[in-house]
Amino acid sequence: MRTALRIINEAMATHTKACLAFSGGSDSVLLMDLIFRHTEHRPVVVFADSQMEYPETETFCRTVCGHYDAKLHIARASHTPEEQWRRYGWPMMGKIAARKWMQRHKQRPLGFKIDVSTCCRMMKIAPARRLAKKLGCTLQFTGVRGASDDILRGLRAIKDGATHYVKADDLTVCNPLTGWTDTMGRRYRDKYDLPVHPSKARGAVTIGCVCCGGGSQFTESFIEAKQTQWAAFRKRLGQEHVPVSFKEVAASVDSFPSPIVAVFSSGKQSPTNWTAPGPWA
Ligand code: SF4
Numbered sequence: 001m002r003t004a005l006r007i008i009n010e011a012m013a014t015h016t017k018a019c020l021a022f023s024g025g026s027d028s029v030l031l032m033d034l035i036f037r038h039t040e041h042r043p044v045v046v047f048a049d050s051q052m053e054y055p056e057t058e059t060f061c062r063t064v065c066g067h068y069d070a071k072l073h074i075a076r077a078s079h080t081p082e083e084q085w086r087r088y089g090w091p092m093m094g095k096i097a098a099r100k101w102m103q104r105h106k107q108r109p110l111g112f113k114i115d116v117s118t119c120c121r122m123m124k125i126a127p128a129r130r131l132a133k134k135l136g137c138t139l140q141f142t143g144v145r146g147a148s149d150d151i152l153r154g155l156r157a158i159k160d161g162a163t164h165y166v167k168a169d170d171l172t173v174c175n176p177l178t179g180w181t182d183t184m185g186r187r188y189r190d191k192y193d194l195p196v197h198p199s200k201a202r203g204a205v206t207i208g209c210v211c212c213g214g215g216s217q218f219t220e221s222f223i224e225a226k227q228t229q230w231a232a233f234r235k236r237l238g239q240e241h242v243p244v245s246f247k248e249v250a251a252s253v254d255s256f257p258s259p260i261v262a263v264f265s266s267g268k269q270s271p272t273n274w275t276a277p278g279p280w281a
């Protein structure tokens with residue numbers, strides 16, 4: 001914890017106004033507590049609404065901010081996720097796998113692009129940073145932990161360090177939790193009894209976008225949360241043959257692209273035939 005506090009204080013020594021990128025996830029709750037409990041700094045709090053959040057996320061973020069007497073600012077892209085995906089690529093397979101696949105298939109032989117990084121950048125990162133700048137901030141704190149999150153973040157932490165200037169956004173980004181392990185985070189959260197996002201409490205692995213094929217998928221928690229909405233949608237459809245259980249629908253949707261995604265992920269030659277399972281074909 002001492003290292004994290006040193007990183008925060010050193011960053012604040014050269015900036016007059018900072019923001020905290022707050023997602024409602026475990027690490028961002030931890031970072032908010034760390035800053036508000038153990039320092040005198042009071043960054044403004046910015047939540048990037050990707051338009052694909054869990055239904056309870058915004059309320060949860062407001063509740064946590066209320067606890068620290070911090071106002072929540074919400075950033076949103078001016079276009080929809082579907083517009084993003086049609087134009088720049090679909091968020092499938094994970095950041096590195098998508099990049100490698102696109103390098104091999106520059107000519108788009110199947111007629112579509114996949115791109116997880118650009119989706120994250122345009123739907124979440126850039127809107128949040130634009131709002132931070134508008135609010136007069138020159139420094140942004142994030143709950144990124146580096147290698148404990150994923151390989152790419154680990155490499156970036158080695159390359160950039162905990163605090164670095166991002167020219168594209170004209171903003172300094174500081175990741176005080178760089179190097180924190182799962183155990184360190186769990187100990188801190190237990191010690192201060194920090195609140196947990198309702199979806200995580202129900203077993204969600206991440207509370208990122210509910211419909212992302214690049215990270216979070218049809219988790220048990222998502223399926224459970226969507227059952228009521230599905231029941232209302234099914235009633236409106238008025239079609240008896242449509243399954244009552246959303247779990248059944250999720251399994252069916254999941255199985256549809258699985259054979260082709262498995263081939264792409266393995267890095268083998270693009271398939272020429274695709275026998276799609278399920279009731280679709
Ligand atoms: S988590 Fe997935 S769907 Fe959400 S912004 Fe990032 S790539 Fe897009």
